[in-house]
Amino acid sequence: MAEKDLEKIFQDKVDAEIKIEPKDWMPDDYRKTLVRQISQHAHSEIVGMLPEANWITRAPSLKRKVALLAKIQDEAGHGLYLYSATETLGVERDDTIEDLHAGKAKYSSIFNYPTLTWADIGAVGWLVDGAAIMNQVPLCRCSFGPYSRAMVRVCKEESFHQRQGFSIMLAMANGTAEQKRMAQDAIDRWWWPSLMMFGPNDADSAHSAQSMKWKIKRFSNDELRQRFLDMTVAQCHLLGCEVPDPDLKFNEETGHWEMGPIDWDEFWNVVKGRGKCNRQRLRDRKGAYDEGEWVREAAMAYADKKQLRKKASQAA
Amino acid sequence: MSKKKNWPLWEVFIRSKAGLSHRHAGSLHAADAEMALEMARDVYTRRNEGVSIWVMESNNIMASDPEDKESLFEPASDKIYRHPTFYDLPDEVKHM
Numbered sequence: 133m134a135e136k137d138l139e140k141i142f143q144d145k146v147d148a149e150i151k152i153e154p155k156d157w158m159p160d161d162y163r164k165t166l167v168r169q170i171s172q173h174a175h176s177e178i179v180g181m182l183p184e185a186n187w188i189t190r191a192p193s194l195k196r197k198v199a200l201l202a203k204i205q206d207e208a209g210h211g212l213y214l215y216s217a218t219e220t221l222g223v224e225r226d227d228t229i230e231d232l233h234a235g236k237a238k239y240s241s242i243f244n245y246p247t248l249t250w251a252d253i254g255a256v257g258w259l260v261d262g263a264a265i266m267n268q269v270p271l272c273r274c275s276f277g278p279y280s281r282a283m284v285r286v287c288k289e290e291s292f293h294q295r296q297g298f299s300i301m302l303a304m305a306n307g308t309a310e311q312k313r314m315a316q317d318a319i320d321r322w323w324w325p326s327l328m329m330f331g332p333n334d335a336d337s338a339h340s341a342q343s344m345k346w347k348i349k350r351f352s353n354d355e356l357r358q359r360f361l362d363m364t365v366a367q368c369h370l371l372g373c374e375v376p377d378p379d380l381k382f383n384e385e386t387g388h389w390e391m392g393p394i395d396w397d398e399f400w401n402v403v404k405g406r407g408k409c410n411r412q413r414l415r416d417r418k419g420a421y422d423e424g425e426w427v428r429e430a431a432m433a434y435a436d437k438k439q440l441r442k443k444a445s446q447a448a
Numbered sequence: 449m450s451k452k453k454n455w456p457l458w459e460v461f462i463r464s465k466a467g468l469s470h471r472h473a474g475s476l477h478a479a480d481a482e483m484a485l486e487m488a489r490d491v492y493t494r495r496n497e498g499v500s501i502w503v504m505e506s507n508n509i510m511a512s513d514p515e516d517k518e519s520l521f522e523p524a525s526d527k528i529y530r531h532p533t534f535y536d537l538p539d540e541v542k543h544m
Contacts, residue, residue, distance in 0.1 A: 206494070212476060213491075216475045216476065225454075285474075428455065439480070
């Protein structure tokens with residue numbers, strides 16, 4: 133069949149909300165876009181464990197510690213679901229990881245900010261996971277089957293992440309004056325980076341139109357950012373904390389909150405590797421991978437040996 | 449493709465409770481079947497999702513080609529006489 137006909141069949145299926153599965157014909161660019169997006173999503177889950185790991189041994193109580201451990205373990209799992217989804221597209225997990233380590237593949241810029249106090253763990257769960265969920269829920273309906281199925285699992289598991297974060301914020305905001313100050317300080321530092329997580333404004337978003345046509349993306353960056361803003365401002369006020377945006381105002385006519393301008397220079401700086409923790413995160417990630425090399429090799433050698441032994445005993 | 453010998457890919461199937469069949473849950477890399485089983489437990493059953501796990505090396509799965517979809521599955525679509533609704537019954541027969 134001619135490429136043009138195949139493309140029409142493909143787009144008709146997408147338009148009819150029929151999922152595309154790995155062995156179905158798909159345009160090269162659709163495959164490339166998915167490999168790029170899903171592997172970046174996987175890298176984000178894995179790198180995202182790093183800013184939180186620092187606080188496992190410093191959690192203020194056993195209850196907070198087990199919750200944080202469970203959240204971080206989920207993130208490892210989410211990274212694995214997503215790497216598996218990229219593998220259905222014919223790439224090897226190790227190759228996508230090499231791209232990350234070589235700086236060719238990105239991960240969410242939010243993880244290049246440091247977690248300075250325990251309140252940051254609250255703010256990360258509440259704001260960063262909150263923004264991630266806002267982005268991920270529509271991805272459950274993504275046109276590519278394996279990605280959509282992975283997102284369904286991720287979203288189901290992740291709903292507790294945001295609650296555990298908010299619960300930390302609530303405890304701090306209702307605590308001593310010093311704890312309250314820490315809560316506000318964490319909000320001041322995480323508020324804007326969280327809003328940047330939705331990506332550039334619609335007018336400047338490079339891949340948006342095509343992704344919408346392919347139903348990989350369902351809502352625009354600005355639409356999702358607005359939903360997040362409307363939800364989160366109210367929650368921030370509930371904490372008795374201030375939103376660090378002097379231009380923030382409620383529009384009675386539209387019923388929506390309106391925010392001040394985002395500092396896109398900061399966003400692009402961090403994307404381009406000049407954030408506070410870019411180098412540290414990549415170094416830690418690469419270190420963990422390289423230092424684990426001998427373990428992976430040893431496990432493979434041991435599996436081969438067991439296999440040989442089994443064969444020998446069967447032959448005897 | 450990397451030259452290193454990577455851990456092979458395994459498909460994981462989970463029985464969510466007694467009485468139901470195993471269902472595909474996802475995949476993972478592991479050095480051998482025992483390790484695949486242990487990792488499947490950590491990756492796919494963190495919230496009581498299952499009571500039994502199967503793992504199978506992905507290489508061993510033979511899948512049908514989407515291009516054969518018509519020849520494989522179309523013949524069934526016009527055989528309406530394979531369904532009970534094809535047969536008219538007198539009203540007197542209440543259950544059959």
